Amino acid sequence: MVTLLAKPIVLLGFMGSGKSTLGRQLAHQLRVEFVDLDRQVEINAGISIPEIFAHLGEKKFREIESQVLREALDVQSGIIAIGGGAPCNEINIRLIKQKTVSVYLKISIPELAARLASSPTPRPLLEGKTLEETMKSIVDLLNQRETYYNQADLILESDSITPALLLNALKNFLP
Ligand code: S3P
Secondary structure, eight states, X not given: OOOOOSSOEEEEOSTTXXXXXXXXXXXXXXXXXXXXXXXXHHHHHTSOHHHIIIIIHHHHHHHHHHHXXXXXXXXXXXXXXXXXXXXXXXXXXXXXHHHOEEEEEEOOHHHHHHHHHTOOSOOGGGTTOOHHHHHHHHHHHHHHHHHHHTTSSEEEEOTTOOHHHHHHHTGGGOO
């Protein structure tokens, strides 16, 4: 049986913060649907995210991402993991605030760098960078993005988060 939540739960945060992994686990525990927005973007475009960046550019990627986010927020009532850049404009963060319970999975910079260095997921914004350059990109992007991430309903220090801790933090928002 699939449960219905009053509002979808959106997991947001930087690349490598575990949104998809935790989201999938939480959805399983709550018996709700799980949506990975990056996968929806790829389905919508018919090509992978690195291919979208390479052939269509970041601007087009952001347009598709925003469109897919709007569609997901209209129909979903489960857990939605969104890409690190998806909440980072005024329109998208407003939609997220209006229509969802949002959780910022906040990860420390050293932990992000370590995870991203060993992640098999290709991420065009960090492609080909040394560890030092990756650290600088993380710091620069977080500086631009935290103003959006910090608007989430819940901000969780998440270096050691587990599905059980996430579930506990969300208990006031669940039916
Ligand atoms: C991006 C994050 C990625 C993906 C794309 C751009 C970003 O998703 O959407 O590579 O701008 O932070 P994850 O946060 O799931 O890695």
